[in-house]
Amino acid sequence: MESTIFKFVLKYSLREQILLLVLTVASFPFFYLLLYLPKVIVNEAIDTDASAFPVEVFGVELGQIEYLLTLCAAFLGLVLVNGGFKYFLNVYRGVVGERMLRRLRYDLFVRMLRFPLPRFRRTSQGELVSTIVAETEPLGGYIGDSIALPAFQGGMLVTLLIFMFIEDPVLGAAAIALYPIQAWLIPKLQKKLNARKKEKIRLARALSERIGEVATGIREIHTHDTTRLERADYTGRVGDIYRVRVQIYRLKFFIKFINNFIAQITPFFFYSIGGYLVIEGDLTFGSLVAVIAAYEKLADPWKELLNFYQVKEDAKGKYELLLESFQVPGMIEQEQIDVEPETQTPITGVLVATNLDLKEEDESETTFPGGLSLTADLPASLAIVGGPGSGSDRFAHILAGLKRPATGQLLAGAFDLLTSPEAVTGRQIAYVGPETSLFSGTLRDNLLYGLKHRPIRDAAYDGPGRAQWERRRTEAARAGNSLHDFHADWIDYAGAGVADVDSMRARAIEVLSIVDMDDDVYQLGLQSSVAPDAVPELARGVLEARKMLRTRLADLRVAHLVDPFDRDAYNVNMTVAENLLFGTPKDRTFDPEDLAGNAYVRKVLDDVGLMDDFVGIGRQVAEVMVDLFADVEPGSELFEQFSFISAEDLPEFRGLLARTESDRPDDLDGDDRTMFLSLTFRLVPARHRLGLIDEPMQERLVLARRRFSEGLGADRTPIEFFDPERYNASVSILDNILFGRLAYGRQRSAQRIGGLIGEVVDALDLRRAITECGLDYPVGIAGSRLSTAQRQKLAIARSVLKRPDVLVIDRATAALDASAQDRILDNLLKEFGSRALIWVVHRASLAERFDETIVLEGGKVVEQGAFAELNRPGTVLHRMALAG
């Protein structure tokens, strides 16, 4: 990176800056003319004797009126030209600034990508975010102005000064007499200000870091009741920032004050000294007036320059701080991430490690002295056994290219792994560690992530789309950004050993079964909702499954476990509201939260004469709830779990009941009715057992249901009605197959029905299609919507899918249960039969199934060979295997 922001500006935007300067200078004559012309119009065209006309302008004779109109037209033209200049300059300044800002942010991001990994232990996310995003922001404004403004204003200033000195050297000198004081004093103050500003930025970084930490550790804070501590800490931090900011304000406005004071004290010299000179006769009165007028003109550019000075100093300081945190020793070489090898040769042959330095930079020389050396034939399956402090994890990092040791050598056949670019280590070697990172996106995105090294096929753009991409690319080139199209097809099908999208899909599911995750994804698929148009075959299959499940339930005599959706029957396992809608809302028209207030719903209830009954039932519900929960303390979770009325609303309902005790339902006003109605809507007769929705009432509700749907018209309704012949896109695949509700009060019915659905799905051969839907499951930020075990499995699957020559696994299955570990280990050994699998095992006994076992202690190989041979009394391996 350039050492100062000015060098950065010169290097990347010199051409633009010169253009800005030239245009600024070029605009000046027009500006001057615009100021000058009104005087000409008044003096020469309006306020002149008619005898002076006609006048000749560019060889054309003009009368007074014509002359006036010509001048006015010229004035109008100048206004346009000036406005145009200003507009263009402003926009172009903005463009230059933004382009440079974009370049800077890109450079910083690339630098971050190249940080040596240990650096991330010392630099927090919050700090990186705040530097790259927030701290760079104000620099854009400065960059646009950085050359044109000082050049232009400085030029004005010099011109005016020359004029003054020609007029009268003494007064000229008087006008700038205090400049030296300013030039001496202001930088001194500015230096102090700069220091404060840097401090402010450092504090702000620390604050972002802390906020990030608190957000990540929020569970700890609540489990240990430390919100007070955190609040106090936060208070201290924002307090510090406050203090520094106030100091900044003081200094900044003190500098302003000095500048203003000096600017206004100069006229004092003019009046006193100049006046004395005029009175003494050494200076003409006209000269004094001219000089004072010139000085007033001087004030503007001088002020602009002083302002600019502050902005410049500010930008300079910010840039220095950026440099400080992004100029890191030991950065990954640019080539290492850029080089694209022409051919790819498999990594195979003898793996030879010689004196590999395992220690981290901040560790002493005595850690792992001499380094690690070993020899092993590849391809083979190697188990590395080593407890904490054995260096096994570090060796795995080196193998994966994640750690480049200071000394030592690592060869695999013809490959020098330590100097290979990431195009080799990141494609032909895969690594899965004990901690995995997933990115927000779908499961599929994460699974395919390891195949996206470079764009393979251009994105298919239509005409305008292509033009737009060309424009974006050109602009990216101007800012020195990446020229790769993010929307291109990045997936390296060949790398995964498949031909096209379809076979990739099949392979993805195969890999999921290798890591024992196919069933998880199938379950996620069942829970997901899909658009039937996107997967018409699956939608048809699901409808078939729906029918088959119904038959199966009847055959097994367990039909009572499911209460199916039947348009002509009341469903006691749904709420009253659900029974009325009998479908799922597609938009917010029938917001379940506010159904009681919905005008159409109320009209339907009125039409079928249910309104008053419902209000009456709601009142009864309220009475029961007020009665039941009267003694329950407000904080109790019973409210949340069971009550229709929250603890806060209970007094309100109690009041409402008391107030309307003697009223009949139709005496109540609208809001009271809504309140009661909303309670009725939430009743599930089978579950709540309040005996309020009896059979005649249920029949009337079915009537209301019919009225409700008929009134909405046949198509484009905001409700997807439950229709046995239609796929419902607003609910999950599972709910589509179930097409009903699990009956209340049946233990373990969810498992039993789940099992039956599985049978039906297999009978109709739908499992694969449903699993594919599961691939679209959004995993959440850092995969937070998956379990730890699922995250681990997905990370392994991602590495298997890219078919590396060498797969390095470092205790990546430790979080899984023993049977899953065994299955995955077996599957991987089979999958990597002809390739290398190097596994740092977390239990020595796991090494048994590998071709070769390597035992590490203190960074040295202490035993190596077949497990069966090594595992005898007296060996380190034997001791470790016994320990578990």
Place this chain on the structure above:
Amino acid sequence: MDLKTEAEMLHKVPMFSRLELSKLKLLAFTSELCTFDGGEVLFEAGDAADSAYVIMEGEVEIVVETGAGPVVEGVLGPNELFGELGVLTNSPRSATIRARDGLVALRISDEMFLKLLAENPEAALDVMRQLSDKLVRSQDQFIGLQKQLREQESVRA
């Protein structure tokens, strides 16, 4: 079946007999009314004890595993409470419970059951009395068995 009936049924359970009806209503409301088919197992010996049950309709069999296979050790009928000791001692189920014919039972979650005891000393006292009874009975049994053993030994000697 509605809440009121359920609360009245609960009232007939000795442990709950001294509780106010309103509290029993809340208990019923926060419990799950479960239906079981004949022969359906409510829980098996060794399962974690996460709830207590009160029979509303029907009967259950207490099945104990012995060396000679499962043996029905007893039958419980309406208004009887079972499964509460497991909840109290936080230990696994000691026997398997099976519905005889159609059964309807109120399933009280462990949380609610313990809460009820904590808030109602009368009920807690009752539990204590029951537990002491059981203790006394098993102690009597123990002494009886010991006596038998000694007699047999002296006969052999």
